[in-house]
Amino acid sequence: MAYLVVEKGEDAGSVFLLSEEEVVQRNGFRIGRHFQRDIVLNDLAVSRDHAEIRFENGRFSIRDLGSKHGTFVNGKSYETSEVHILSGGDLIDVGNTRLRFFEDDPHQKVQYQIGNEDLTKYISSIRDNSITYAALSNAEQRLSLIYEISKAIDSILDAEQLLEKIMDVIFETFNPERGMIGLLEQEEKQTLFVSKVTRIRDEEGGNSSIEISRKILDTVINQGSGLITYDAIADRLLKGSESIVASKIRSAMCVPLRNMQEILGVIYIDDRSHPNRFGKEDLEFLSAIGYLAGVASKNAYAHKTIAELNRTLEDKVAQRTRELAQANQKLRESNALKSRLIEELDRSNKDLEAAYALLKKTEAQLVQTEKMSAMGDLVSGIAHEINNPASFIRGNLGMLSEYISDFKKLLHLYDEIEPARPEDRRRIEAFKKEIDFDFLLTDLDELIDALQEGHRRIDEIITNLRTFSKVDMAEIKPMRVQEGIEATLKLLLPKYRQRIEVIKEYQDVPEIECYAGQLNQVFMNILLNAFQAIEGEGKVWIHVACREGGKIAIRITDNGCGIPKENFHRIFEPFFTTKEVGKGTGLGLAISYGIIERHGGKIEVESEVGKGTTFTIILPPNPDTAVEAESSFAKFSRRI
Template structure:
């Protein structure tokens, strides 16, 4: 007994036979390469079957028909619902045939294919006309578009020339509508515009002579072309125009016209030309300097040519020069920062000189004024005691009482001492701010080794950068009793400033900056600055001390803060260590020697350092 289904033909044979019986032409292809063509289709088209296998879409007489068939097949392969299309074919024998073409995708183990079935109809499918109101709305939209736009129909006649097009070309729509002369807006003699070339299916060989490398197929719009050019007839001194032309098709894919838009890019091209001239001048300057350097190198090589080791000596000098340039660059950046701090110090000194004396006058006068008020209030108390001896209806007494009510004497007596206290506190705060700024910059000290209390330096730095921190984080101080160290105080203050500001910038939501001091051994002290910010990724951590490396936005950082801080700590024979966890925060540990190995070991009696006041083991939090 034969196996069930053994005599059943394969599925492909089934639908091929079914199509043959139905009398419809059909073609099965993969990406436009036929794998099977129904002989009925060859008969309907009046061509040989091998010709259909060789060039299937060329048998359909019109390039538009071929393009529409390709589009339908591509839609099937993409998984979209492919609508039926209607085409009209003129056979070699002169007959006209109308087909409704339906398509579907077939999948099997060998891949995907497209089956297109050609159902012959007695007459062409009726063309759908857009509703008059819709067409009027479209006309109005095109007319009001801010982008210059014109449209040609399939016969190359101008159907639309909007107001923006009138402005950019200077030609009213009435002169061009219904004509085949859109070229008049741009050229002195007749020649096709880009919309004409879309309608003529122009290829690269036709476009290149007209646009000389200033055109391309649009990367965004199928079958569209972009171009640009300079047109001296536009405007007072000519304009650069960018063109975009695209085909217009009806619902069946038939080409019904072309649309072209124009944009004035004169300003952009002018800027590009200015930039090109600048680049050219820069390249010339660089070439001149390079030539001068080459000539100098040649002279140098010639000067030492008589030596047996000329090549080695030149290489040695080059290496030394490179290293010296690197050292000079680093020194220059540190000098810039030092000059900034020096300027701050000079400013602080000037402020102290100009403000301290007036503040002294104010504080002295406030103290004197307080004494005078006490005397006046005692005098007023004596006058009030005399009131009891006067007649209640004494005119003078009544006048005094009325005046006391008018000026609210009781309120004045209570408020004046408070005003004096607040004024004294404000003046004292000004004096304290000036002192902190002066301590931070150490403008009154030279850049020499000095014994300093680094806790005092941290506090001065916190006062200076308080505005950067106070809106981002609370500062927690964990100070322990550590000795004074031999250092350059203003440079260490710069390190603390960089780390504190970076910590504040790393915190997005309100967080905490914790400052901890410790003495890990008798010869070193350690300052740790921890934040609850975003942390540092491992890939970035290895580069944070490189000059000019920064993760901040453009204009927010120079990439020099940590590099200079690293150099300062190295110059102090110390080190910086980092503990960081992305998303949780970062801690910088600064370890410094108590005494510098090559500096003066005698503490100055009047230095700003000396032994720091004991900080104890307490922890205090200041918001």
């Protein structure tokens, strides 16, 4: 058994298993940039078919396959026809990637576990020095994908639909051969799946019957951490599990579905054909998806419980209403002496219906508040986790810029020294021309600038996520409404910027005392309604100005479809929506109305069908400031 460890390059820290039997069966392992090679390197300087490793006469050997930049072993170049017998510790250079050959496992284990500190300092040092522009771009893409995933699954409240959606995302992202997502039985606290979704690549239909290693599932559930194995059959920690051997599993990953410290289930994917199929970054990303899925699963379970309680309450209220109606009928048929009792019962029935309506509204607000609170916690946690490596990148970029500046000064000093022999000077000039030395110096500065720009964009995303995640703030704090509006726009505009123009007019208004996170929720609801009301291209105007008494007026206008007159008086009712099924809950404006009332403010609405709608929010300088009482629903008026 032998291994290749990537010491330098895009794949630094990766470990490739070299099984003597498999190398012989495949007639050699090929190293290259093509995705179908046995050892795939993400290095543009590596040829599609660069080199080949064979196992003959009990020894591993390597030969070049006519690559563009050649193959080097311990600094020596080998031609296509030459074969080099490998020894433990040999350094192999292909393109810009350096690998070290080991006769035995350099980690003393094949698997890597998140939350475990079993990786050697040797591998850590390799990874710490492998920050590139590609890594920055990948981090930004995965952060954006996590945000898109959280939006997609947030609206799904059915457990089966939720698991199917998560499985779609996993197969689109990792393209495994097989996959399974299971929710554990929570009451019995046993490793029994009450709900499970399985899938096999290229097989039509879902919930295929697949055999999964119980050893891997039990390890993840008991330890509460993700697990990856580069070659399950050879993995020493799995100790040749019968289920692994029977299922012919090679590469596999398994992570828990968790909500805080509670294990709700597992996500499992594998590949039975190829070892080294998944990497550490894949495990970390799958773990992030597992956390998102865990929070969403918990929300779905809570929604189901509330729905069942609600149905029970509705049945009891309906039964009580029927009983009261029957009693009323009997009382009306009796003599006039009972009329006062009948009137009292009628009043009681109306009070009960009013109480039930209030209960429904309160319940809806609680559900939405809990969802927004969970989303705030999730987004805040993601921003915090991304900020740590981003800070590390920022520090290292500064040092890297200084190092490169020092190297350039050293090169200029070398240029000022006249070589003793003219032929040395000519050889130096020829080499500088060959590598386009002046271009390299200029391009190096541009690469550093590009890295710094990438880091700036990550910082901007983190700042926006932190600003928007303050939904659950319970304290009144000073805030500039422009900042809340801008943070909301930065989250919405990536989806709508191609067809909607936003025109902003902000006056210099003072800070107000408010619940900042709740106002952000109001801005999100109204702006999202404005964008969705516009079919095709359109415009949205945002105006912020001062009014008498230190009040702030925020006016948001769109040129969308407008609100029909027959629906206008109901727009603030809970659960009323004109959107398609699945695109609206009817809670956004109802909750927004309650939030503005809590701040002592009011919402004014104007609309005309075919021309657009204007929402005007008026806020006092402090929520305790009283405002003139308003009706629960705005009156209809046409825009001038």
